[in-house]
Amino acid sequence: MSFRPDIVIVGAGIVGAACGFELAREKFSVAVVDAAGIGMQTTAAGMGHLLVLDDSEEQFALTRYSLSLWNALAKHLPPAVEYSRCGTLWVAGDEDEMAEVVRKHTYYGERGIQTEILDAHALREAEPALRRPLAGGLRVPGDAVLYPPCAAAYLLQRAAELGAKIFLGKAVNSIRNGITRLADGTVFHSKFIINAAGQFAPKLTPGIHIRPRKGHLVITDRYPGTITHQLMELGYLKSAHSISADSVAFNLQPRKTGQLLIGSARQYEVADGNVDFAILSRMLKRAMEYVPSLGSLSAIRVWTGFRPATPDQLPFIGPWPDDPSIFLAAGHEGLGITTSLATGRLAVDFLLRRASAIPVEPYLPSRQIEGVTHA
Amino acid sequence: MNAESKRSFDVAVIGGGPAGMGAATVAAECGLSVVLLDDNPGLGGQIWRGESGSSKHTQASHWFDRVGRSSVEWILEARVFQVGKGHLSAESPDTVHQIAYSHLILATGARERFLPFPGWTLPNVLGAGALHSLIKSGLPVEGKRIVIAGTGPLLLAVAAYAREKGAQVACIAEQTTGAKFACFGLSVLLVPEELEEVWQLAWQLQAVPHWKNCWPVAALGKERLEAVRLSHHGRIREIASDYLACGFHLVPSLELAQFIGCAIQDGYVAVDENQQTCIPGVYCAGEPTGIGGFELALVEGQIAGFAAANRKDLARKLWRRRDAGLRHVRALRRAFELRDELRNMPQEDTLVCRCEDVPFGLLRAHQSWQSAKLHSRCGMGPCQGRVCGAAAEFLFGWSNSSVRPPLFPVRCSSLAEMPVETIPEIHEGGSK
Numbered sequence: 001m002s003f004r005p006d007i008v009i010v011g012a013g014i015v016g017a018a019c020g021f022e023l024a025r026e027k028f029s030v031a032v033v034d035a036a037g038i039g040m041q042t043t044a045a046g047m048g049h050l051l052v053l054d055d056s057e058e059q060f061a062l063t064r065y066s067l068s069l070w071n072a073l074a075k076h077l078p079p080a081v082e083y084s085r086c087g088t089l090w091v092a093g094d095e096d097e098m099a100e101v102v103r104k105h106t107y108y109g110e111r112g113i114q115t116e117i118l119d120a121h122a123l124r125e126a127e128p129a130l131r132r133p134l135a136g137g138l139r140v141p142g143d144a145v146l147y148p149p150c151a152a153a154y155l156l157q158r159a160a161e162l163g164a165k166i167f168l169g170k171a172v173n174s175i176r177n178g179i180t181r182l183a184d185g186t187v188f189h190s191k192f193i194i195n196a197a198g199q200f201a202p203k204l205t206p207g208i209h210i211r212p213r214k215g216h217l218v219i220t221d222r223y224p225g226t227i228t229h230q231l232m233e234l235g236y237l238k239s240a241h242s243i244s245a246d247s248v249a250f251n252l253q254p255r256k257t258g259q260l261l262i263g264s265a266r267q268y269e270v271a272d273g274n275v276d277f278a279i280l281s282r283m284l285k286r287a288m289e290y291v292p293s294l295g296s297l298s299a300i301r302v303w304t305g306f307r308p309a310t311p312d313q314l315p316f317i318g319p320w321p322d323d324p325s326i327f328l329a330a331g332h333e334g335l336g337i338t339t340s341l342a343t344g345r346l347a348v349d350f351l352l353r354r355a356s357a358i359p360v361e362p363y364l365p366s367r368q369i370e371g372v373t374h375a
Numbered sequence: 376m377n378a379e380s381k382r383s384f385d386v387a388v389i390g391g392g393p394a395g396m397g398a399a400t401v402a403a404e405c406g407l408s409v410v411l412l413d414d415n416p417g418l419g420g421q422i423w424r425g426e427s428g429s430s431k432h433t434q435a436s437h438w439f440d441r442v443g444r445s446s447v448e449w450i451l452e453a454r455v456f457q458v459g460k461g462h463l464s465a466e467s468p469d470t471v472h473q474i475a476y477s478h479l480i481l482a483t484g485a486r487e488r489f490l491p492f493p494g495w496t497l498p499n500v501l502g503a504g505a506l507h508s509l510i511k512s513g514l515p516v517e518g519k520r521i522v523i524a525g526t527g528p529l530l531l532a533v534a535a536y537a538r539e540k541g542a543q544v545a546c547i548a549e550q551t552t553g554a555k556f557a558c559f560g561l562s563v564l565l566v567p568e569e570l571e572e573v574w575q576l577a578w579q580l581q582a583v584p585h586w587k588n589c590w591p592v593a594a595l596g597k598e599r600l601e602a603v604r605l606s607h608h609g610r611i612r613e614i615a616s617d618y619l620a621c622g623f624h625l626v627p628s629l630e631l632a633q634f635i636g637c638a639i640q641d642g643y644v645a646v647d648e649n650q651q652t653c654i655p656g657v658y659c660a661g662e663p664t665g666i667g668g669f670e671l672a673l674v675e676g677q678i679a680g681f682a683a684a685n686r687k688d689l690a691r692k693l694w695r696r697r698d699a700g701l702r703h704v705r706a707l708r709r710a711f712e713l714r715d716e717l718r719n720m721p722q723e724d725t726l727v728c729r730c731e732d733v734p735f736g737l738l739r740a741h742q743s744w745q746s747a748k749l750h751s752r753c754g755m756g757p758c759q760g761r762v763c764g765a766a767a768e769f770l771f772g773w774s775n776s777s778v779r780p781p782l783f784p785v786r787c788s789s790l791a792e793m794p795v796e797t798i799p800e801i802h803e804g805g806s807k
């Protein structure tokens with residue numbers, strides 16, 4: 001093949017798509033290659049939330065930056081992307097969790113994100129389907145949800161309009177020293193290769209610390225108006241933090257279609273994609289504790305997926321020290337939809353050798369070698 | 376909220392049509408405890424719907440009577456949404472049934488394939504079998520003009536029944552060629568059991584135009600169907616019509632078999648001479664092993680029932696009849712193979728998926744059912760792809776082998792109450 005792109009991107013998930021979009025906008029010639037199709041792995045399996053999270057200062061910086069990029073893009077997104085700025089409502093069950101609401105409110109506010117504290121009464125007004133009693137909640141009005149496979153397709157369509165070439169159904173055998181070898185014998189020579197293969201990234205770049213973290217989701221039939229915000233329990237922070245044990249947390253999303261997406265569950269060290277009825281049951285019961293009327297709604301589909309998780313819960317964005325032709329953009333765990341656009345920007349900044357809007361050091365893959373990431 | 380019922384049986388039969396009734400009855404007559412589950416309000420399946428207590432169909436009344444006298448316990452309006460090793464869960468309007476079983480017999484039947492063409496979503500455009508059922512349950516058709524289009528002998532049966540109820544059947548539009556149809560007619564002459572029925576049909580339909588090489592191009596009308604545009608021998612004709620009933624074959628309902636990992640061969644569940652699937656103790660009978668009508672389904676069901684009861688001697692006695700039925704199935708498949716031109720029936724804006732309003736043009740861009748589903752939402756609605764999946768399979772050659780739980784939409788509370796030991800072995804090829 002005579003096509004000689006500047007950059008080859010391996011992976012047409014949301015992260016690869018965002019990198020393709022940002023690079024094509026900067027006039028790079030880009031090839032995007034995926035073994036399956038657009039957004040068929042973690043991108044297809046996830047909830048599609050765009051939210052600011054404060055597990056760490058670095059996570060907050062990346063999610064806040066990326067959300068600002070999504071906000072700028074929002075008006076261009078076609079209806080199929082189902083973008084909806086429904087906001088997140090963090091639900092506090094008791095006074096301890098209410099203290100967390102206050103802390104979060106202050107933390108977000110000091111960093112320029114407006115939030116609103118709701119007392120028990122205001123929470124009831126905002127979401128009548130929630131059980132009573134609850135202590136209150138925190139509304140983050142800027143958060144949004146979208147339908148990720150179509151978001152990835154939109155970004156790649158924009159990239160293609162700017163000249164990017166998209167190769168779907170093409171497995172990549174190896175990437176090394178600027179050479180990308182496809183299973184069908186095609187070879188690309190390029191200056192840089194972006195490994196955006198998500199949970200499969202370590203197969204192409206051995207040594208990266210990315211482990212699949214399994215999740216389960218349930219989607220219901222259409223019940224428009226049941227809830228209007230994305231609902232999250234504050235216990236989520238505690239349970240998601242536990243690195244080894246299986247955990248469930250209440251997370252309920254209203255989709256634009258009127259459907260409800262019920263999450264979430266996290267499991268490590270499970271390789272098969274089978275539905276695990278034990279954890280599914282725990283997840284549903286947790287959701288029904290918060291929204292009792294869910295029990296009578298019709299569930300039409302259950303599925304599983306794998307998040308590409310890193311030891312310190314931050315993605316790898318930056319050059320791979322062992323091979324300067326490889327740029328990693330992988331390991332976004334459950335936040336890949338939110339942080340994809342920022343990842344694309346950081347990749348462009350690196351290639352153009354320009355300063356980024358946020359400090360890039362926390363996300364550099366070299367932190368792994370320095371031993372910082374070993375939790 | 377949900378009442379819960381936990382029971383244990385030697386045999387669980389899923390599907391209460393002829394195959395399931397045959398299987399359940401003989402297994403019970405051999406002394407086994409048998410449960411028969413069906414999602415309809417009555418036994419009989421699509422073909423014998425509502426014939427309980429009627430004396431007209433001798434086979435039907437024989438089996439309704441026999442199953443009624445047996446020890447079979449049946450649970451109606453129950454959808455099996457989860458099957459694991461030795462255990463299944465079904466939901467009926469107010470109860471979740473947890474059933475432990477030793478042998479499982481799948482008799483899940485078939486549904487109509489509907490191929491999309493412009494106007495197919497207009498009111499009064501129906502499946503051929505659906506029209507049949509509606510007339511049976513009281514839809515008045517006296518004096519109504521009906522066009523019946525599609526393929527296969529089902530069209531003739533529906534036409535005859537509609538005429539009997541006073542409808543004017545304007546024409547039967549059969550997509551296959553006259554030559555193939557004639558061959559099929561000859562093959563029927565070799566099956567004496569079919570002969571009488573065929574003569575009767577031919578007699579009843581002698582006044583009805585029966586066009587070969589003919590298929591619908593569009594259903595026309597504003598609020599509801601007013602006329603049907605047909606392609607007949609390459610010429611376009613328009614026929615004024617109150618109803619259009621279409622049937623482009625029955626497609627086997629394989630979801631359950633696929634879900635538990637039964638091998639599928641050429642689009643049907645692979646079974647041995649005793650109707651056992653590749654999973655020991657799991658049998659399959661009726662349309663999922665080959666579309667052959669109720670007589671074959673009855674025989675296959677009985678073989679499965681006898682085999683489950685370990686009465687292979689009795690099963691063996693039915694092999695010859697079953698094998699004759701299977702020869703008939705192959706003749707049917709040859710005669711009524713869908714022609715390529717039918718893939719051109721939909722226009723760019725013709726809906727393929729009604730649940731999610733997905734037009735043909737949007738689907739064409741995709742390479743696989745997985746990709747099309749993900750990006751267009753085709754098949755993601757409450758019918759779970761049961762309608763558009765069969766259409767997409769024919770139109771694009773996509774196969775849909777991954778079946779996800781729940782097998783049917785089910786209340787969240789029922790799903791949450793699933794016993795945790797029920798972990799099926801699912802092998803998914805794709806992502807999600």
